Amino acid sequence: MADAAARARSRDSDAPTDDELAGAAALLEGGDPVAALEWAVARFAPHLTLACSFGPEDLVLVELIGRHRLPIEIFTLDTGLFFPETVALWREVEARYGVKVRAVRPAQDLAAQADAHGPELWRRAPDRCCHLRKVAPLEAALAGKRAWITGIRRDQTPDRATARTVERDRRPGLIKLNPLVHWSHDDVWAHLYLHDVPTNPLHQRGYPSIGCAPCTSPVAAGEDPRTGRWRGSVKTECGLHVVADPGATPGPGGGAA
Numbered sequence: 001m002a003d004a005a006a007r008a009r010s011r012d013s014d015a016p017t018d019d020e021l022a023g024a025a026a027l028l029e030g031g032d033p034v035a036a037l038e039w040a041v042a043r044f045a046p047h048l049t050l051a052c053s054f055g056p057e058d059l060v061l062v063e064l065i066g067r068h069r070l071p072i073e074i075f076t077l078d079t080g081l082f083f084p085e086t087v088a089l090w091r092e093v094e095a096r097y098g099v100k101v102r103a104v105r106p107a108q109d110l111a112a113q114a115d116a117h118g119p120e121l122w123r124r125a126p127d128r129c130c131h132l133r134k135v136a137p138l139e140a141a142l143a144g145k146r147a148w149i150t151g152i153r154r155d156q157t158p159d160r161a162t163a164r165t166v167e168r169d170r171r172p173g174l175i176k177l178n179p180l181v182h183w184s185h186d187d188v189w190a191h192l193y194l195h196d197v198p199t200n201p202l203h204q205r206g207y208p209s210i211g212c213a214p215c216t217s218p219v220a221a222g223e224d225p226r227t228g229r230w231r232g233s234v235k236t237e238c239g240l241h242v243v244a245d246p247g248a249t250p251g252p253g254g255g256a257a
């Protein structure tokens with residue numbers, strides 16, 4: 001707790017005032033995502049990071065960062081349970097755009113987690129598994145940062161309907177940027193096609209929303225895209241997105257982790 005308090009104080013000392021934030025928000029709201037990214041770089045780099053789960057929105061942002069050579073750190077929450085196609089996309093994106101996507105990993109690898117909590121925790125306690133493999137690592141990834149960037153869009157979920165391009169995160173002293181918040185699903189895919197951005201081939205095989213392999217299944221025509229996540233469970237969110245969202249992996253049918 002002492003470390004968290006110190007980090008918050010450190011952030012607070014450089015945090016934008018309400019007036020500065022209101023001015024930036026008014027300038028950037030609903031505008032060019034590159035302008036939002038450039039403002040964030042000018043204001044927060046190098047204490048600025050993009051959470052990338054290799055979903056379509058995140059790939060738009062990676063493409064913009066790469067093409068405009070913006071000094072923005074990129075990380076992914078590597079649960080150790082990605083599909084092979086997602087891992088291959090990770091490598092392809094790094095090579096294509098000349099960026100490094102830093103792996104942020106859980107404190108325990110899968111073997112240690114199995115020793116501590118039993119095998120295949122995701123089958124018995126997916127919320128606990130998501131906490132260990134996603135939520136806690138996200139907090140570690142954001143430690144010491146002054147701003148983070150996500151690919152969330154307002155029309156993905158009701159919770160995101162009020163998100164703004166620039167806003168304060170629930171974490172003290174942290175700013176959150178959502179440069180694509182006003183984009184539609186079609187806007188995202190038009191950008192990906194226009195700029196020939198690589199995407200996860202699983203999207204073409206019935207996986208509109210892609211997360212960890214054990215918890216992701218294809219969806220049938222007409223099904224809600226999110227039914228492929230934690231199918232058969234009441235769970236619909238990984239826990240990253242209660243207020244702040246590092247970007248899920250919504251595919252052509254929309255949806256979010």
Ligand code: SF4
Binds near residue numbers: 121126130133
């Ligand atoms: S999505 Fe599934 S496997 Fe991945 S962290 Fe959550 S419960 Fe565990």
